[in-house]
Amino acid sequence: MTNINNQDTSQAVSDAICMWSLDRRTRKIEVDDNYLEIVGEQHQGHILLDDFIKLFSTQEAKRVALLVAGVIANKGMEQTHTVVHSKKGGSRLLELTLWLSPEFDYSIQGTLQLVSLIPSQSSIDRLLFNYFSMGNFSVIVADQYTNIIYSNHHANQSFGYDAHELLGSKTRIFNARKHDKEFYTQLWSSLDTHGFWHGKILTKHKNGDISPLDSEIHKVVDSETSQPFYIAISRNIKGSTHRLTGRNIGGIDLETYLPVKSKLIDNIAGLIRSKQEKRTVISVAFAPLTKGDKAISTELSQAFHSLINDYHSAYCGNQQYVVAFRCNSDLDTILSRIKQLITHLRSLNNRSLSVAISQGNIGISVFGRDANNATDLVEHSILAMVESHATDGSNISFYDDNIHLELSRKEGIPDYLNDSLDRKAIEPWYQAIVSTQTWRIVKFEALCRFQNASEFGYRLDELIAVAEQQGRITELDDTICLKALNDLSTIHKLLSDNSIGLTLNRSLYNDVASASLPKALTLVLDSKVAQQNITLEITESAYFEGNSQQQQQLEAIRKQGVSIAIDDFGTGYSSFSYLYQSRFDLLKIDQSFVRNLKKATKAYFIVETIVMLAKKLGIEVIAEGVETLEETQLLYELGVTYLQGFYFSKPLPISDIKKSKNYYKNIDKLSSLHVTQSAQKLGVFCNKRHPTISLDGTFKQVLDIFDHCSVSSIPVLAEGKCVGLIEREAFGYVLSPTTGGVGETKKDLENLNRHIQGIVKRSFSQIDAKGFVSNISSMMESSLALPWVVCDTKGMYLGMIDEKMVMDYLLLRVRQS
Template identity: 30%
Template structure:
């Protein structure tokens, strides 16, 4: 409320008795609206009144001046309300009123102008405050609209209850998720949504946490209006009033049913093969571990069958992975249909599967299962109007006899499967301890070979090939040896080669053997005179760039191609490997001789011999060893020699150890022979001295 004090006029002049003339006369009269007159000069004198006339202030002793002063209306109390001030001005018919304090002291002057100015200023302040309040109200309304929009637009369901648990507010997401409309929910309690899956202890613990901490969150199962039970992630917050007392409970929740489905799908993918849907290796290991634990507890046996599809890679290479994948899916279905519901069929990767069979009685039970699994491939697989015939090799290991751990059982079943393939494929094979010994020896041989290649631990042994007619050296075969062969437990050369083939080291090993042979042979080249250096080649060495690589190597070593002899087994040329055939044709064109080793033990035919331009046939030592006592061996050897001579090939007998064998071979017309009768494999320096001496070897 405005008072007289708020409306004091600032344009008045205080004039004392003795200073009136000087002070008033010194002022510009236009700047002062009214003069306050006192009876003393220091301004502390008695207030006489107000005058508007300058002269009255100059000459107050005059009668009209005194009358003007004395006729002043009474002064105003500073707390007088504005409306009363205005009424006094009207009543007194004046423009100015003095303001006098309760102690009688002059405070100031109120004028009509000052009153109007104060009222206008006050009105302006009120207008500004009103505008500010309106702006604040508008912002508040806008914020409320935004909050309401967010409340309804949020994807999470929201429910607000009072402290008694009655529902006060719900949003649109609440209605969509629960199926209840806003009208159906308001006034009810959250018990409307109870699924019955949680007991009283669950809810008691939840409310205890809210009371102690002010919030709770977790997974809870609720029921929709339709009766469907669904999982949600719920967050409850306690809202308190200004005094800190509970006022509302706000629950925010999200339906996580789809998340749980996604999580279930991810879990399925983590433990199942994406192509076939079968358990993968990870799940197989887990189930096998559980099966072993049960068998140990119940003193029962289990079996593990390791299955590999024979020649499946050929289908992938010839017809593409699309056809291959469809065959794998069908193979998985066939295997699954042939085992019991409590047995496990898993895909380990590629074309490898495994089966866990529990509660078996004896080996016959597993044999019966294996027979059923083999029959799964009796019918052809038909895709894109083509029929594909597949077989499988199965290895079987038993718990506890063949291993007491998951790793041992799988490894031994795999070893047995490998032996099934070696026995001719399309069959099953039980694990035996001898297999494990062979597997361990193969691993040991691979390790020794790898270290030998890295540390110059290999050497070549040279074994002469002798003309049976005169005992002169006509050729030599280089053989792989360990540089330090300390005891009989070390792997044999044949084991080293097998280890190289299985481990992928065969190309590295073959390159080393060929380079060493060519470098050494180049030192004898001037004295060779048709002499050939035979180097054994594994079928796995023949890839698309085998021939160019060999020709480049012998050229870099300075050995003429005519001095090299590539030796391959009869079974290798029977495989009809086109890459091998093309490589041998390139060798023959370059002048490299081709020799067939172990002839008579494989499955080649005359067509292969003629097509490959074979220069030498080497009779296997198994036949040579029976020459003295076995008529069939003599007939086979005689036939091979005769055939070779008719085809213009040189015939070499291997493993000759007695003079009697040498005489029989000479009588049959065999050209060359090698074996312990003539010389054991030796170091290159020893062979070079023997060869350069020119002395015939006794025979």
């Protein structure tokens, strides 16, 4: 692959050009001797059109076919870049030029030139080729100098560029200039160290718009030249609010593109350090009244972006914004500057925005008066904002004495915590974890309880947070751990079961993290308790954000026979993307997904996916927060290994541990539960929420589905069976360009009332629901066309498996390999 060595990658690998001519009557393509060098396929002076088409992915073949149709209709010339896959292995990026023969209408002529090769030695080759067959991923290929050597059709459309504009350009053409140097340093470090980076990144389009992308970048090294090149596979998630809320990268909130609170605090700290006489810093917190209107939320983000000069803005989540600025410390100036800020935001020629700010709450904190550091300054303005309703008819509240009452309560927490730790006045309470195979208690989770905390109004989460801040969290964990290990023999005696295990929580908070895990292992080994009966549980964020040293410590603990569990799985991280790196034995599904679990809901499908992937990786699953028999049955049917929650037992002190068996009164109900289908069957794996349409449906119904759902095809059902598909691309050809637009005609409306029978594609791939997910690879190799319609033994429709689902599965397999 010699082009990887060339800084000018807009030039082709070879100067050789293949001349070709297609006879549409015989469907034969005449080629010259350069065809072998450029395409990598043998020939005898000609090839069949059908054989040539097989070199393309489905998506690329359709796109090239449209170019051919355009040449025939316009009698012009077309030029594009495309990808083919050689039977010898490896993908080839080609420049394709085609035109209508000036002599014969039945002849199309053109040229082929090789742009670059992708080595067959890399598993990325097949992965990349498969991604080219899908229309919803942007693919960018760059050489070692970050020159772009290929962009697929979806990338060109998404970013607003023509292919020739990107070819040879630097990848910085997409730089939104929102991330700091540290973000890119970590990205390149991951590529250099692991050959892979995955995360969210803000990207600029040609028109200047900015969008968040869920991106993967793979580093691939040419086996012949040892030169690297980079493949970026991305999906725009700008419209996926549920995936953006609360997420940030490099200190930038993905929902608003404003700095997050921690970034603002750093900026304020800089202002405070650069002291100026008779000057102070003001923090103003806003909670505009949006009433859930997303349009107003977007306008608010733009309004706070418009603040320039010495204003520093941030988004703090939950529709809360904070603006900080420096001004003279006299009260008149402070009031004047605050008034200027609020007036500016209210006067942005947008009445709905003005109303949202005017009717919302505003809180103000002044450095030197209400706070002596950047963190307190911001937090006090937010507290004042929350308490704005207590002011006399105004929505603006300064940080005042009423809020100090709450702070006084909180200020007592450190003393209470330290006294409790010093006196060891902390006890483990135990909550049962039940096996879904035997409905017996297999272990207890040891939970921290402070003596008399409720008398002082202190919550457990507050106490733990202060313990982390005070650097005493490991000591707290050790106290509970030691007492629980000592209690285990008593638990065995009281419950007459020596096989019952123990789950111990460990914090990996900041600086104390490096000492926490080794200390836990020492306590376990010194206790003489059987290591296989012990599980150490850490939070998801702590696990995935942990450094290499912590990962090594976790692996050492596992080698001693102690299990590792991940708590709160699915709540705060890109969980699925990191499953393949798993160095843990159990994962605990957060109770937010379990509470009020119902079949065919979003939470249900999330749990279903977690269980399916975990089983494939040999990881056991615990669901916490189980409170009803209905939740128990659904989780059992989905294949969850262990259950924990009030349905079985509340946390209990050692003195009441026998009460943990009170759920045995329901043992007959539990024993009667049955699994409807294996989580590894295609009938479970398939998308049961995929939109469908009846055979007597109308064009209007089809249009509504395609307008609101990102699907490429719709199954057509008759009496519960699939009788065909309606494909998005084909449907577009039967509609007038004015349909649904400003120029929509009466004929367009009449056309939408037509029934769909005449446009149903009757040939499609149908698969048995009893097949296994593990068969997907062989099904792909057998060229079984996607999408796949999943049916039961009676031929009744169950769901769909589309290209995205298959590619996600194949990607997981590639990561495992």
